[in-house]
Amino acid sequence: MDEVKQIVADIKKGQIKPIYFLMGEEPYYIDAISDYIENNVLSEEEKGFNQMVLYGRDITVDDIVSNAKRYPMMAERQVVIVKEAQDLSRTIENLASYASSPQLTTVLVINYKYKKIDKRKALYKAIKKQDGVVFESKKLYDNQVAEWIRRVLSGQKYTISPKASQMLVEFLGTDLSKINNELEKLKIILPEGTQITPEHVEEHIGISKDYNNFELRKAVGERNSVKAFKIVNYFGNNPKDNPMVVTVSLLFGFFSQLLHFHGLHDKNPRNVASALKINPYFVNEYVTAARNFPMRKVSQIVSTLREFDVKSKGVNSNAVPQGDLLKELLVKILS
Numbered sequence: 074m075d076e077v078k079q080i081v082a083d084i085k086k087g088q089i090k091p092i093y094f095l096m097g098e099e100p101y102y103i104d105a106i107s108d109y110i111e112n113n114v115l116s117e118e119e120k121g122f123n124q125m126v127l128y129g130r131d132i133t134v135d136d137i138v139s140n141a142k143r144y145p146m147m148a149e150r151q152v153v154i155v156k157e158a159q160d161l162s163r164t165i166e167n168l169a170s171y172a173s174s175p176q177l178t179t180v181l182v183i184n185y186k187y188k189k190i191d192k193r194k195a196l197y198k199a200i201k202k203q204d205g206v207v208f209e210s211k212k213l214y215d216n217q218v219a220e221w222i223r224r225v226l227s228g229q230k231y232t233i234s235p236k237a238s239q240m241l242v243e244f245l246g247t248d249l250s251k252i253n254n255e256l257e258k259l260k261i262i263l264p265e266g267t268q269i270t271p272e273h274v275e276e277h278i279g280i281s282k283d284y285n286n287f288e289l290r291k292a293v294g295e296r297n298s299v300k301a302f303k304i305v306n307y308f309g310n311n312p313k314d315n316p317m318v319v320t321v322s323l324l325f326g327f328f329s330q331l332l333h334f335h336g337l338h339d340k341n342p343r344n345v346a347s348a349l350k351i352n353p354y355f356v357n358e359y360v361t362a363a364r365n366f367p368m369r370k371v372s373q374i375v376s377t378l379r380e381f382d383v384k385s386k387g388v389n390s391n392a393v394p395q396g397d398l399l400k401e402l403l404v405k406i407l408s
Contacts, residue, residue: 074224077102080206081109089114089150091175092205094196096185101249102210107154107184114152114180123151129160134167141171141179154182162188165196172199213249215326216350218242222252226269229260233269235354236287240274243286243323284308286315286323293324294331294362298407305403309396317385317395321402325378327362328371334359335368377405 083089093110095103115124123145127137137155145151158165165185173195175181189209190197200207213221219238226233245251255278259269262277271282282288284307292300308315330349334340337348340360346353366374381402385395 074102074221076208077105080106080208084110084114089180090204090206091177091179091181092172092200092203093180093182094185094190094200094205094207095183095210096189096208097210098187098212099210099249100186101253102208103184103186104250106208107156107182110152110180110182111154114150115148119145119148120152122146123148124154125152126154126156129155129157132161134161134164137168137181137183138171141181142176143179144176145178150178150180152180152182154184156184158183158185159188165190166194169195169199172196172203172205175203175205213247214350215242215247218247218249218252219352221249222256225253225256230265231260231263231267231269234271235352236282237269237271237274239287239352239355240271240280240282240285241278243319244278244280246319281307284315286320289320290323290327291358293403293406294327294358294365296365296407298403301403301407302400305399306396308399309394312395317399318382320399321378321382321385324402324406325375325382328366328374328378331359331362331366332368332371332375334363335371374406377402 080093093106095106097103111124111126125140127140132155137153140153143151162185168183190207192198192207197207219235219242222238222241223233241252241255245255259273259277263269263273267273274280275282284304289301289304289308292298292304308317308320330351333349334345337345342353342356345351345356345359349359351359381398384393384398
């Protein structure tokens with residue numbers, strides 16, 4: 074995120090590079106940089122003759138080079154954006170000859186999603202040698218997304234409660250584009266300075282604040298079987314919105330972290346948060362769960378969750394309904 078901000082800041086200052094090669098597993102940042110260049114480098118009057126968008130499935134590397142070598146018309150520079158350039162993965166290295174001597178009046182933007190070029194090969198070396206930008210957009214881990222949400226919102230004069238951000242992560246996963254779309258909806262509805270709460274998320278996005286994996290995890294950790302079975306019944310009645318494979322995965326992550334917690338010598342809350350890579354707000358949940366589940370029991374539960382992960386994917390489950398499988402899982406965890 075900081076690297077993205079720096080790239081954008083440099084463009085704002087007029088420090089525009091001849092090539093931006095944007096690659097990696099997380100498309101959100103690739104789109105963010107590419108869209109910023111598309112919308113801001115040229116004026117509206119200049120774009121008609123000097124900005125073009127190409128698509129990898131429709132062109133060759135030679136087509137890219139041919140367009141990049143053109144001179145701008147009545148403007149200081151032209152912008153050539155290649156979207157879905159990963160469709161040219163077999164021949165993308167052929168761009169190395171152009172990259173070694175790029176047209177300085179052209180801003181060439183390559184969107185190379187879900188893949189990356191070999192940094193040992195000629196294309197990468199040529200771009201770097203000519204002061205171009207090679208940006209790798211890495212996928213965030215699950216435990217990094219809540220912090221990403223917090224940072225994005227803080228830069229836009231909003232805050233969010235830990236539970237609300239956790240609800241978004243558990244419902245939307247690590248897809249930053251989806252999360253950002255939902256945050257944009259909330260920002261349209263809520264005034265600047267608002268703290269986004271679970272109630273806002275429930276009302277405006279449709280994620281239940283009471284019946285979600287976050288609350289299930291908490292109920293299980295507290296050995297609150299009544300609440301846990303209520304949530305599981307809700308999941309069983311709404312399987313499309315609450316797929317079992319996601320629930321099992323999140324419980325597996327929770328108990329794996331709990332196993333790690335048991336092994337910590339220093340159980341100071343700050344150290345626990347750092348070691349488990351969790352928000353300090355959630356440390357007490359692990360303290361409570363550790364009291365309720367000794368290390369040996371946690372090890373058994375982790376093994377059970379592996380078994381039910383396979384069943385949740387349809388293996389050896391004989392078409393048992395999701396709700397029934399979840400109830401069986403809860404009985405084994407809480408017994």
